[in-house]
Amino acid sequence: MGRSNKKDTRDPSKLSGKPLSETLEPSILKIESEEGWVTSPDLVYDDLPFTPEVMYDLTSFLLANPNMNSSHLFRADILFDSLGILKTPLEKERLHLGTAEEQDRGEVERVEPVPAKDVSGFELKRTVVRRLIPRNPKLDRPLEQTCHFYEGPSTVAAHRDEKAEESGPSSSLERLLVIYTPHTSTKEDLPWYHPLLRSLAFLYDFRRDPTAASTTTTQEEKPQGSGTLSLHFLPFPSEEPIPTRLERTLLALLTTQVRLARGTRPSNKTPEGGNYNPVKDNIIPQHLIQNTYLRLKLKYASDLCRDWVEETEPSKHVFEDLAITAFLIELWRDMYGVVPADGRKPPKDDDTTSRKFPGFVDVACGNGVLVYVLLMEGYQGWGFDARRRKSWSIFPQWVQERLKESIYIPKPFADVVTGSEGEDMLLDLGAETHTGTFDRDTFIISNHADELTVWTPLMAALANPESPLPFLAIPCCSHSLSGARFRYPPPKLVKSDATNRKAETAADDDDIEDEEEVEQNPQPASGDLKALRASKMHSPTDPCWSKSMYGSLTAKAMSIAEEIGYEVERTLIRIPSTRNMGVIGGRRRTKETWNPVAKPSSEEDSAARRQKIDPESLQETIVEVVRRECAREGGVEFAARVWIDRAKSIHRGQGKGNQKGAGHGH
Structure with missing residues (x-):
């Protein structure tokens, strides 16, 4: 797992330049009955403008779209969502196709989630179980995975003293933690596309700026605060250093998360996440x-x-x-x-609903x-x-x-x-x-x-x-x-198009990227920077x-x-x-x-x-x-x-x- 053809945009001076194995340090996460969680300064992305809502929406989107991180995956089928936000395959069929229950293609499948662990300083908010679907089932098998969402208190001490001093007493720290755990206990059972890890976690710490307007929603405007995204993982017991492939995967996962966040907008109309495209998979699941x-x-x-x-x-x-x-x-x-x-049954004499194509x-x-x-x-x-x-x-x-x-x-x-x-x-x-x-x-x-x-x-x-x-x-x-x-x-x-323009922005590599534009840089009538930004946002x-x-x-x-x-x-x-x-x-x-x-x-x-x-x-x-x-x-x-x-x-x-x-x- 891990696909990114985009260059890491972090300041090289903030990276060690050393192999990941030489920079590992114990994670700040204190997870019940799980020792051995580690991270690295090279797995930290500082000074991010995204609010926790943006990172939450992006995470929801990626739960059903792991193909954004791995070219070996088609998608993920959601098997369970404790909040009912993401839909299972059968729920999608009924929603999009209006399929009657007696016409469904299978029974509702129930896969029990991995039990959630207590994490010190965090509260469990949501549990999602998904099945990762590979592109080539002859080479890879599907894999179930549980994703636990945790949130930290709205005001807590920062885990870095210098950060706390810089932020001042009036700022607040908001924390979002998502832990991914595969339904397997040995690395031999993990398919090729999944990192050879027992668990993986993204932690996002966001210190909100009390002077920023609460209505700020665009990255072009003044950020609402500053965030830090860090990646933590629980490796399998081994005396060997971190394999090169795993190191590349972890770095790619972090970079992709940040890259996609730049195109993510919180949206109340798209529960699948701000990256969701309403004209994709809208006719047939x-x-x-x-x-x-x-x-x-x-x-x-x-x-x-x-x-x-x-x-x-x-x-x-x-x-x-x-x-x-x-x-x-x-x-x-x-x-x-x-x-x-191949799937047709012989018609019955009394079958009045059968239709010929x-x-x-x-x-x-x-x-x-x-x-x-x-x-x-x-x-x-x-x-x-x-x-x-x-x-x-x-x-x-x-x-x-x-x-x-x-x-x-x-x-x-x-x-x-x-x-x-x-x-x-x-x-x-x-x-x-x-x-x-x-x-x-x-x-x-x-x-x-x-x-x-x-x-x-x-x-x-x-x-x-x-x-x-x-x-x-x-x-x-x-x-x-x-x-x-x-x-x-x-x-x-028309007005309705302008109202819904943001919801129809896709951040998917499969989407159309047209190169031929009528006008590369359309200028607003007033000629000022504010009007230009408004023109682009309303296109x-x-x-x-x-x-x-x-x-x-x-x-x-x-x-x-x-x-x-x-x-x-x-x-x-x-x-x-x-x-x-x-x-x-x-x-x-x-x-x-x-x-x-x-x-x-x-x-x-x-x-x-x-x-x-x-x-x-x-x-x-x-x-x-x-x-x-x-x-x-x-x-x-x-x-x-x-x-x-x-x-x-x-x-x-x-x-x-x-x-x-x-x-x-x-």
């Missing part, structure tokens, strides 16, 4: 997606990478598509009540991996792309028959390209064309579909105006409706609402979907890509129709979703949206001709696109 992804990875990844025939790096595309497949499988389990073929279409399917795996998992569907890919040949013949080389011509464009000249343009494409005629209720997948991204909700609604199709769009490169490269302006910030910082090209594209796709009547949701999908925002349309409406076993939504929301759609009005709205969006490019007819010309070059392999292949996505 993390553990469901990761468990399915691991199964798919073990089942398909090796063969797909071995047989890869494209010039691109196989591992990146294979793992990304497997992760998206895992998300779709769990999304469809929630929406339709369907499971992969309506099918999918992967627009701009690229290398075809997503279609292949979904078909292998028992989900009926097909995919198309503007040009055939080499990788299609590695799939079974029956799968290849469901991968079509076909060019999508949006119906509004096909309607205006008339006459002999228009027909000649379409014939000159040299490939099959279609206008998005899909079977009723088909689920549309638009994965990094480039030119088709903004068209996706329009395509879904045009396919069946009486009942618009549900969809998942994962934006990538930004294009206008004509297919030309275009950078959408940032969305306007939306999550990927969808940022001023980046990707955020603006995502926001555009969402706004068009909402304009034509979709209830739109967004979620960060756990894929190895910086382009990982998922835009979902029609999930709740579809779920209420296809999966009535699930816990129903509120009556008010359900009634709104069941309102009958006026197909004529919807088509008029779509026409108006297309006309407005194409106006900047010379009108709908001109945009249609641009689209067809680009489709021709893409089909012939002359267009530009992402690594999966050019044009119309991939």
Whole structure:
């Protein structure tokens, strides 16, 4: 355990420069019946501005996200929280999916915590039991761990006399202590990712400045006091010095704790911790997606990478598509009540709740991996792309028959390209064309579909105006409706967005880090430093609402979907890509129709979703949206001709696109 690619920012003069074994000293912690706790001056971080609330929130966040400290871990499943703040896997399923109790996948698991020890000068406040989940279960096993939270009195003597003298009599010392204890008694039973220690503890001492304003919440403003973070541990009995790997781990844990604290804000709205991102794992719980992804990875990844025939790096595309497949499988389990073929039971004659999956279409399917795996998992569907890919040949013949080389011509464009000249343009494409005629209720997948991204909700609604199709769009490169490269302006910030901006800041290495900004250093109108800080703090910082090209594209796709009547949701999908925002349309409406076993939504929301759609009005709205969006490019007819010309070059392999292949996505 221990991952940090960030440089230690401490003053080198405060470090000994010696091996950790030579700097160990007895810990100040006095723990009942446990002798041998040690620490080191090199495991102390002084002069920190974070309040105890910040460190508490960060610790809560890391309890469920140990992957921030170790690349060998997926996550941690919470098995017990004495305060009920962090949720168990089953509680998350019921909370996010509205799953009825009789549909839960298992029984509530009870793992007894390690008994808490009395710690002199501290009071036990909270106990959490978690299970660390490794990325590779073939190499590592899960491990249960108990985490005890202690707090010290609000005013006590400082453990360093000189600190007490400097602070003065009016200051107070607040103390937060968290002790981590694995559920094992021997180091041989510890998996590779866990430090070879009997217990590990973080102690945070914070001396509050009585002159600081109690409302201070940002690190840019005057700190409320000064804190010291120290790491203490209980080693296994050994005559050998501290191993080099353990030393690196301890130093990395300390550095990561401080680094993440700099992006942490206390929040009453996010009990999972101030680093929690409300658009991550908000549709499907993390553990469901990761468990399915691991199964798919073990089942398909090796063969797909071995047989890869494209010039691109196989591992990146294979793992990304497997992760998206895992998300779709769990999304469809929630929406339709369907499971992969291996987990299906024969339908009963009197089973009126069973539903058949309506099918999918992967627009701009690229290398075809997503279609292949979904078909292998028992989900009926097909995919198309503007040009055939080499990788299609590695799939079974029956799968290849469901991968079509076909060019999508949006119906509004096909309607205006008339006459002999228009027909000649379409014939000159040299490939099959279609206008998005899909079977009723088909689920549309638009994965990094480039030119088709903004068209996706329009395509879904045009396919069946009486009942618009549900969809998942994962934006990538930004294009206008004509297919030309275009950078959408940032969305306007409304008051509700400004209110929630801080809660949507993520401090996770998996989050999007967009490099393309509309304006690197936007200046406030007044030009003063205070206004500049306010401008930066009030700018939306999550990927969808940022001023980046990707955020603006995502926001555009969402706004068009909402304009034509979709209830739109967004979620960060756990894929190895910086382009990982998922835009979902029609999930709740579809779920209420296809999966009535699930816990129903509120009556008010359900009634709104069941309102009958006026197909004529919807088509008029779509026409108006297309006309407005194409106006900047010379009108709908001109945009249609641009689209067809680009489709021709893409089909012939002359267009530009992402690594999966050019044009119309991939």
